[in-house]
Amino acid sequence: MPTLFDDLIHTLFPSYCLGCRRAIPPKTTLCLHCLGELPPTNSHLSESNPLIKLLQQLAPISHATALLFFEQQGLVQQLIHQLKYMNREQLGSLFGAQLGQKLIDSPFLSCELVVPIPLHKRRQRQRGYNQVSQFGQQLARQLQIDYVPHNLVRHKATKTLVRLNTHQRAAQIKNAFSVVDSSVFTGKHLLLVDDVVTTGTTLSEAANCLLQIEDLQVSVATIAFAKSPLP
Numbered sequence: 001m002p003t004l005f006d007d008l009i010h011t012l013f014p015s016y017c018l019g020c021r022r023a024i025p026p027k028t029t030l031c032l033h034c035l036g037e038l039p040p041t042n043s044h045l046s047e048s049n050p051l052i053k054l055l056q057q058l059a060p061i062s063h064a065t066a067l068l069f070f071e072q073q074g075l076v077q078q079l080i081h082q083l084k085y086m087n088r089e090q091l092g093s094l095f096g097a098q099l100g101q102k103l104i105d106s107p108f109l110s111c112e113l114v115v116p117i118p119l120h121k122r123r124q125r126q127r128g129y130n131q132v133s134q135f136g137q138q139l140a141r142q143l144q145i146d147y148v149p150h151n152l153v154r155h156k157a158t159k160t161l162v163r164l165n166t167h168q169r170a171a172q173i174k175n176a177f178s179v180v181d182s183s184v185f186t187g188k189h190l191l192l193v194d195d196v197v198t199t200g201t202t203l204s205e206a207a208n209c210l211l212q213i214e215d216l217q218v219s220v221a222t223i224a225f226a227k228s229p230l231p
């Protein structure tokens with residue numbers, strides 16, 4: 001039971017778990033209990049995992065993995081919400097470091113650049129940051145490759161895709177992306193990163209845009225994958 005003093009200290013120097021609000025050592029993000037509760041997909045271990053099977057129906061993507069399974073009302077959903085809407089960017093960093101460690105000795109080592117799914121500039125201005133930046137930067141650091149955030153751009157503002165079915169999502173996102181300077185990506189193996197995959201519409205639209213560039217390969221890494229995609 002935390003004392004009043006503990007409460008005061010944690011108000012001044014907040015070091016509590018973002019999953020359960022237990023006190024944790026400074027500069028950590030989640031307690032050991034919550035870390036143990038995160039459900040890993042371990043998709044990087046299988047070349048025919050459910051995520052790559054989903055994405056390959058939509059775009060010729062080479063490899064795909066997600067760090068965690070996403071379930072409505074679960075811990076991962078709660079953490080992603082904080083990452084997206086409550087300025088908890090450090091969660092992206094934690095997830096990037098965790099996935100980066102797993103990808104050592106995997107086919108993802110042939111990736112040469114990390115490219116985040118961009119937000120439309122208006123959305124990014126409202127939020128103040130792109131929620132996949134820290135995840136992508138940490139992954140790039142672990143894989144010892146460059147992070148390239150501004151060459152793939154989203155020039156079409158889309159409404160939230162959450163309540164739309166696959167067909168409606170595809171129509172919303174169609175032609176939403178473009179590349180500023182294709183020579184930066186020519187001949188490269190890109191690692192495209194995003195927060196959560198549900199239907200794969202956004203990632204595949206971005207991948208298909210990128211794959212118009214000569215001699216390009218696209219792989220995908222995300223924080224989470226929703227096990228039962230929307231109809």
Ligand SMILES: [Zn+2]
Pocket residue numbers: 017018019020021022030031032033034035
């Ligand atoms: Zn916790």
